Amino acid sequence: MAESLVSTILGQLASLATEEVKLLASADKAVGKLTSNFRAVQAVLEDAESRQMKEKSVGDWLDKLKDVSYDIDDVLDEWITACRKLQMKEAENASKLWKKVCSCISSNCFCCKKVFLRHEIAIKIKDLNERLGDIAKEKDGFNFSLTTGTRQLEHEVTTSLINLREVYGRDQDRNTLKNYLLAESSQESIISTISIIGMGGIGKTTLARLAFNDDEVKTHFDKKIWVCVSDPFDEIRIAKAILESLLGGKKDADELETVLNEIREFIKEKKILLVLDDVWLEDFRKWEQVPIS
Known part of the structure; x- marks a missing residue:
């Protein structure tokens, strides 16, 4: 940490x-x-x-x-x-x-x-x-040993699973985030983005999991998707992960355009909650390659 x-x-x-x-x-x-x-x-x-x-x-x-x-x-x-x-x-x-x-x-x-x-x-x-x-x-x-060279930080692959018995004192934060989700997504034809920002280890992923697994949130959205972005950033892997979560199975397509078209077709007129966790990329131009609107 x-x-x-x-x-x-x-x-x-x-x-x-x-x-x-x-x-x-x-x-x-x-x-x-x-x-x-x-x-x-x-x-x-x-x-x-x-x-x-x-x-x-x-x-x-x-x-x-x-x-x-x-x-x-x-x-x-x-x-x-x-x-x-x-x-x-x-x-x-x-x-x-x-x-x-x-x-x-x-x-x-x-x-x-x-x-x-x-x-x-x-x-x-x-x-x-x-x-x-x-x-x-x-x-x-x-007398610490020096790290030789530049070591790539290993990022843990995260999932939406959570043990609620191990989480304390986050009810207010969860309810605030949940209210944002329910209010923002109620506006038709509008894609809303809610960012949870902070330094590593302060509980951003835990907070996202709490909202993701909330009963009201579950019933409010047609589909919920959790994708661990991590580093390095891979547009095709992210897009395929979204599509596979939507369809419930593996996809062999390797062309970004093909995958994005399938995503657009599937989410048409649906209310989707997409959580992108462990995001390190700061170059917003990269995200333009993964449009799902």
Whole structure:
């Protein structure tokens, strides 16, 4: 789980480094330091996770890494959101014809807010960099083995099966998701998408399973389909999995166009619930190759 968290954070940092969402004057330096520290711990995570059950101190070290990873994820989200809000405000101000007095007042307020955000986020980033730096230094005392090369993360194939006796405290989340499903799908001729987003290990799949297996949801839809997307992304495999779930048997067709046409024919005038779990792909252009509308 720690390896998944670290990989997620590194992806966010890479995005920050390439996108024009720099709020801090020292953004490049802050991103660079966080990235360097995360890469230092990433290289030993495979050994650390294999030793944590036998060595309590290693388990405690991993817990500290997870805690700071969650905090960093929150701050990076805040950073990106704040930047984009400020960019939108700047664009909005630039597109309007302000009177001279109003323009000065608005500009001054806007600049004050920008300075405050810079200061607030800069303090958080500095604190998190120090915490992560200490964790990165602490790893040297465990004599971890380094991971050689870049290891592909193995993703577990998920299914819709769930043991309700092992799930606690998710009733409110389940009911909220269920209400979305029942309300959105009641609108005819509209394809609705509901996303459950978050870092690895927080229970996204469990929540999807709870809604998928809910009795009201079962009776509301003509057909329910669960597909584990995983990585690497394979358009034909995903489309065939959808079709086989609809038809209840294996399909030999290997042409994406053929499979999609059969899917469209089958779901015509039907109310379908499709769950795509374990989605790692961020390139939305790829999804355009798997249209089922």
